[in-house]
Amino acid sequence: MEQQTRYDLGKREEDGRYPVTVDSVPVGTVHRRHGSWYATMPGRQILIRFTDRHAAAAHLVTMTDAGIRPTIPAPADTPASGTAPFDATPAGIASQTYRHLLPDLRLTLPNLVRSVEAMARLDQLGWTPLEGYPGADQPWRMECRLCGWQGRRFWSHLRGRNGDGIPRPANRHPGCIPVEKISAQLIHLAADRLSECRCDFQHPMEISYALSVLANMNDALSETSPVAPILYARPLLEPCPASARRANVLRIAYNRRTAALRSIR
Ligand SMILES: [Zn+2]
Numbered sequence: 001m002e003q004q005t006r007y008d009l010g011k012r013e014e015d016g017r018y019p020v021t022v023d024s025v026p027v028g029t030v031h032r033r034h035g036s037w038y039a040t041m042p043g044r045q046i047l048i049r050f051t052d053r054h055a056a057a058a059h060l061v062t063m064t065d066a067g068i069r070p071t072i073p074a075p076a077d078t079p080a081s082g083t084a085p086f087d088a089t090p091a092g093i094a095s096q097t098y099r100h101l102l103p104d105l106r107l108t109l110p111n112l113v114r115s116v117e118a119m120a121r122l123d124q125l126g127w128t129p130l131e132g133y134p135g136a137d138q139p140w141r142m143e144c145r146l147c148g149w150q151g152r153r154f155w156s157h158l159r160g161r162n163g164d165g166i167p168r169p170a171n172r173h174p175g176c177i178p179v180e181k182i183s184a185q186l187i188h189l190a191a192d193r194l195s196e197c198r199c200d201f202q203h204p205m206e207i208s209y210a211l212s213v214l215a216n217m218n219d220a221l222s223e224t225s226p227v228a229p230i231l232y233a234r235p236l237l238e239p240c241p242a243s244a245r246r247a248n249v250l251r252i253a254y255n256r257r258t259a260a261l262r263s264i265r
């Protein structure tokens with residue numbers, strides 16, 4: 001008979017991590033690297049190596065019993081990683097997974113800002129990214145919201161030539177709806193967009209919040225833990241109906257931060 005444990009190991013995710021719940025509460029993940037097992041709890045540092053996944057998971061029980069909890073909500077409501085962002089959960093848009101937007105994304109502050117801007121513009125153009133922003137001149141996998149087609153487009157084509165803002169080609173992709181119907185459909189989609197974030201998880205709509213996200217992300221990126229940056233990326237990469245405002249606010253915050261850093265040098 002299987003021994004009763006207080007932890008449950010979920011299914012292995014595409015990034016190799018197994019989600020762990022303790023007494024049914026999501027607390028973190030375990031993963032294997034170079035023959036050892038590691039436990040992670042969002043926002044906490046665990047430097048111990050374990051011989052197997054169960055020992056790693058049991059350590060999360062020990063931490064829980066010591067009153068240690070994730071300092072950032074564990075990504076319990078972001079079940080699937082990989083390239084299927086539409087595993088829509090009843091909790092709605094704020095709980096859609098965002099981790100599929102990370103693996104290919106080069107994590108630097110300027111690149112994140114560009115990525116958030118590109119994603120906001122994709123929203124307006126009726127595209128949903130299926131993987132992380134790869135840079136302007138790399139093929140980017142996305143889904144056409146007008147017809148459901150999935151394939152690769154170049155951001156440099158979508159944003160327009162020399163910054164003219166006119167996406168190309170005019171027919172979007174082979175097999176899309178007729179060109180003359182596209183703008184009416186995009187206007188229809190625009191009804192979903194908001195100027196305020198009303199998500200359960202707050203996305204930055206104010207410069208002060210955007211500045212703190214950038215500062216946290218910068219700290220996380222300069223450490224060795226691979227976990228923290230992923231979590232700080234959540235407010236930036238998660239789908240939000242106010243993505244245009246988020247991109248604007250983030251750009252202003254980033255420019256301000258850059259100017260401030262320059263002035264103290
Ligand atoms: Zn289409």
Ligand SMILES: [Zn+2]
Nearest residue numbers: 197199203240
């Ligand atoms: Zn939001």
